[in-house]
Ligand SMILES: CC(C)[C@H](C(=O)O)[C@@H](O)C(=O)O
């Protein structure tokens with residue numbers, strides 16, 4: 060098990076420490092951890108948010124555990140040197156086209172959501188966001204119109220292969236859950252979406268046991284507020300997924316508890332909490348490490364086939380919450396270390 | 408006052424009747440109403456969702472009162488014949504680049520929202536969505552990749568003039584409200600957004616009294632769930648505005664009560680409820696006409712400078728709600744006609 064550990068900026072460092080302690084507590088065989096800089100700290104130390112030595116490690120490893128990037132000190136840097144470019148670079152280089160973001164209410168914490176407890180409590184969905192195509196990676200730039208005006212442009216595009224492979228991941232995920240798939244697009248306006256819908260329908264033929272429906276993105280944004288409990292698996296392109304997955308996470312109410320996985324064709328993946336680097340609380344030892352720890356659990360499941368160990372971690376995190384050991388983000392006062400300690404103790 | 412009345416499909420017909428009764432009750436001088444088909448009904452009668460005779464009327468009128476379009480019978484039509492194409496066509500032909508969607512909690516109805524009452528009750532925002540540019544109207548189509556694959560594509564683009572004119576509308580709107588403007592983009596990924604942000608900052612120089620901030624669209628979708636009360640005016644492009652404005656409406660909880668205006672450079676505008684044609688309840692006389700009636704109020708305000716009459720209508724709608732005369736969408740049993748009657752009575 061060769062893991063590239065990229066803690067990154069801000070609270071990334073602190074929460075990563077706890078995730079590694081949890082992994083060690085499991086007594087995993089052959090655990091090899093290699094560390095590298097990414098984001099703002101990588102820019103400071105090496106002049107680039109995703110330096111070659113980091114990328115080399117990432118390509119050699121079996122999986123990447125990623126903390127968070129983002130540093131206000133980098134706000135004035137040129138675009139290609141900003142921390143978030145490391146995120147886009149890693150996705151492209153690792154070809155992790157499938158981003159899995161489970162959003163599930165935690166028992167007893169429904170009240171944290173801005174949604175009513177019964178609405179928030181019913182959330183149990185998985186967003187599958189395409190991550191290496193769409194308007195993110197199409198041609199883009201600045202040009203001058205015939206009238207001599209400045210114009211910015213970005214090309215959205217998907218080909219059938221890109222759509223097909225993420226659709227297969229989504230249908231398979233639905234088979235392992237409640238067998239409902241909602242594909243989100245804007246096929247009443249976008250030609251990219253028309254092809255998206257066509258290909259998803261074609262792939263559906265291989266999964267007769269999964270109930271498929273299509274929804275326009277504007278309606279999906281409404282439904283995620285009105286009744287998020289209606290969704291099982293949601294499949295979306297990169298830009299719509301960016302918006303909807305953040306919305307869905309916030310519906311749960313506790314983004315300090317949500318993890319994500321980004322996968323390609325093999326078992327290699329990148330695992331990270333969905334929250335950011337939180338520079339405002341960095342270094343104080345009060346960040347909640349749970350999402351980072353749950354990201355490690357997703358890694359054990361998806362990259363190393365260790366479902367039992369993944370479940371153990373997930374259960375331990377849930378138990379600790381139920382014991383009322385809550386971080387500052389959840390209205391409690393437990394420190395980063397105390398939460399880590401409690402989860403390690405629970406695993407023992 | 409020459410008004411093109413396009414009731415459209417489904418409940419559009421029923422709710423329009425009530426809006427016209429309310430207008431008549433105001434005893435407006437020189438009221439000239441001309442009727443035309445639009446949407447599915449126009450396709451059935453004239454072979455096109457936006458027939459030339461409808462467009463001629465629209466171009467000649469001072470304002471357009473629009474019900475709703477959308478008809479399941481049209482689902483299998485070719486794309487350019489579907490009802491929603493009439494919406495896009497009208498926007499383009501009328502050059503209504505500014506879409507105003509106020510979303511405000513109604514006193515006593517906070518409980519209708521899926522959001523907690525205190526969160527929903529704090530909503531008082533105006534979304535300003537650009538409506539005639541962006542990925543909606545850029546080049547789009549189907550092509551074949553070098554590898555021989557089907558590919559769909561759509562070009563997102565904005566030039567500085569398009570951004571500047573909607574930005575001016577937004578800053579002016581903010582001046583008339585709480586003087587806070589939040590511009591939403593995805594400038595960490597999209598070049599269109601980089602120019603958007605640049606031009607909005609340039610325009611800001613003319614409005615030193617307005618507090619401007621920029622927010623990424625994914626964060627905006629989160630914040631609209633977490634704490635929508637933080638927003639005053641939100642300025643967005645066409646596609647992000649499509650998503651966020653529907654999300655914001657649903658946060659209020661009662662989309663049967665929300666109206667919208669689409670304006671160009673002059674006073675001419677198109678006014679419509681934000682809800683759709685609701686084919687499932689069409690013809691039963693149970694649709695809530697309030698959003699349509701409030702759309703007429705917006706028309707009086709923006710196209711005819713009749714602020715007093717607009718306020719009268721808005722007050723009457725609020726009074727009727729407070730009297731507990733609620734439509735089926737709000738858990739009550741008042742019919743379309745009963746709600747119209749009550750509002751007319753209130754105006755008298
Ligand atoms: C940092 C940014 C480029 C990124 C994205 O838009 O994909 C982030 O919002 C995310 O969702 O991981």
Ligand SMILES: CC(C)[C@H](C(=O)O)[C@@H](O)C(=O)O
Pocket residue numbers: 247248277491494495649
């Ligand atoms: C019907 C559709 C083309 C339209 C849009 O996407 O603009 C609708 O969703 C809206 O918001 O008015």
